[in-house]
Amino acid sequence: MNAPVGSVFVSRLRGLPVIDAEGDEVGRVRDVVAQARTGGRPPRAKGFVVALFARHRIFIPMARVRHVDAMQVTISGTVNTRRFTRRDIETLVIDDLFDQTVRRADEPGQFTIFDVAIREVRSWEWEVSEVAVRERTSRFARRGHMVIVPFHEVVLPQLSQTQTQGTDHLIAQMEDMHAADVAKELHDLSPERRAEVVAALDDQKLADALGELPDEEQVEVLEVLDVERAADILEEMDPDDAADLINELPTERAEELLGLMEPEEAEDVRRLMTYEEFTAGGLMTPEPVVIPSDGTVAEALALVRNEEISPALAAMVFVCRSPYDTPTGRFLGGVHIQRLLREPPSTLVSALIDSDIEPLPEDASLHQIARFFAVYNLVTAPVVDKERRLIGAITVDDVLDHILPDDWRDEQLDEVEPVEVSDGIR
Numbered sequence: 001m002n003a004p005v006g007s008v009f010v011s012r013l014r015g016l017p018v019i020d021a022e023g024d025e026v027g028r029v030r031d032v033v034a035q036a037r038t039g040g041r042p043p044r045a046k047g048f049v050v051a052l053f054a055r056h057r058i059f060i061p062m063a064r065v066r067h068v069d070a071m072q073v074t075i076s077g078t079v080n081t082r083r084f085t086r087r088d089i090e091t092l093v094i095d096d097l098f099d100q101t102v103r104r105a106d107e108p109g110q111f112t113i114f115d116v117a118i119r120e121v122r123s124w125e126w127e128v129s130e131v132a133v134r135e136r137t138s139r140f141a142r143r144g145h146m147v148i149v150p151f152h153e154v155v156l157p158q159l160s161q162t163q164t165q166g167t168d169h170l171i172a173q174m175e176d177m178h179a180a181d182v183a184k185e186l187h188d189l190s191p192e193r194r195a196e197v198v199a200a201l202d203d204q205k206l207a208d209a210l211g212e213l214p215d216e217e218q219v220e221v222l223e224v225l226d227v228e229r230a231a232d233i234l235e236e237m238d239p240d241d242a243a244d245l246i247n248e249l250p251t252e253r254a255e256e257l258l259g260l261m262e263p264e265e266a267e268d269v270r271r272l273m274t275y276e277e278f279t280a281g282g283l284m285t286p287e288p289v290v291i292p293s294d295g296t297v298a299e300a301l302a303l304v305r306n307e308e309i310s311p312a313l314a315a316m317v318f319v320c321r322s323p324y325d326t327p328t329g330r331f332l333g334g335v336h337i338q339r340l341l342r343e344p345p346s347t348l349v350s351a352l353i354d355s356d357i358e359p360l361p362e363d364a365s366l367h368q369i370a371r372f373f374a375v376y377n378l379v380t381a382p383v384v385d386k387e388r389r390l391i392g393a394i395t396v397d398d399v400l401d402h403i404l405p406d407d408w409r410d411e412q413l414d415e416v417e418p419v420e421v422s423d424g425i426r
């Protein structure tokens with residue numbers, strides 16, 4: 001994503017075309033979704049409500065937004081085209097805040113909001129920054145003067161500090177927690193309270209937390225969701241985690257959820273489900289970092305810089321022949337990120353392949369995989385099929401999940417105290 005921009009007023013975003021990675025127009029911006037945070041911090045701008053040409057509205061999270069300017073909003077990745085439904089803890093900036101009467105802190109009189117600005121504070125994270133207000137006057141007086149003030153100077157009921165008790169406050173706290181800490185909170189809640197929190201929690205946050213819960217609790221959480229929301233959550237999960245969870249469900253329920261998922265996401269999960277659980281194919285993720293043989297160091301580093309890629313997956317890029325989606329063309333080898341950092345940007349990655357590392361076969365056992373990681377001191381490893389096509393990658397956390405005792409997650413959740421993260425930094 002480009003370097004953080006200054007504040008952008010929402011009124012200027014309304015109606016802008018939303019362009020995908022192929023240069024096609026997806027729809028047009030209709031509104032911005034915001035959510036309050038604790039600690040007196042400005043509300044987070046969670047994403048855009050986008051009107052499709054089919055005349056229904058969808059939600060595009062800020063994690064998909066790559067650039068915003070006066071002409072368009074550019075996004076990447078897969079767009080979920082299911083109809084947008086606002087949650088109780090969310091505020092629509094245009095629909096809920098524009099023209100609302102408010103007051104300013106330590107200022108007499110009333111004011112009317114006619115615009116709200118958002119700004120990017122770091123890559124893929126935006127917040128409400130300023131509010132444009134006009135002083136309200138008597139019916140026959142001249143129009144009051146307009147002023148732009150920082151968010152914290154305006155008292156907004158919808159986006160003010162959440163209450164110290166209740167679901168809203170807990171959700172606001174979870175927004176800045178690590179996934180393992182969110183899982184700890186969910187683990188400790190009563191079934192009724194957990195259902196309330198799960199219903200209000202952001203899809204990506206819930207998906208990340210599910211991966212940190214024991215299998216039986218993952219199933220319990222999924223069962224309290226309606227079927228469409230459950231499918232959305234599975235799409236947000238890592239494919240290998242989603243496959244493990246679906247395997248725990250009754251066949252009829254599993255097929256129903258797979259049928260509601262986006263075809264590409266469902267295809268990845270179905271492919272993983274064909275492998276035995278404790279084999280390389282069953283443990284891998286089908287989304288490794290792949291680059292062609294004529295790719296350069298600069299291009300490889302641009303790929304691993306993507307914040308959606310976990311640090312473990314970003315530790316190595318895999319060089320393959322076309323096609324580059326798994327299963328790829330012939331697998332040529334892997335290049336460590338440390339090697340990429342030491343070489344000139346124009347160097348071809350094919351010249352940097354680590355020839356000492358042989359890929360894992362898809363039917364490799366858990367014992368073979370663990371030995372492989374120990375011998376080569378790796379955090380990620382390639383997996384190939386019988387035609388030597390790259391089909392995925394295994395990360396060290398996938399291995400640890402299965403060699404630790406079955407109840408290790410329960411013990412972890414019982415022992416670890418949740419840690420709230422301030423401004424995303426632990």
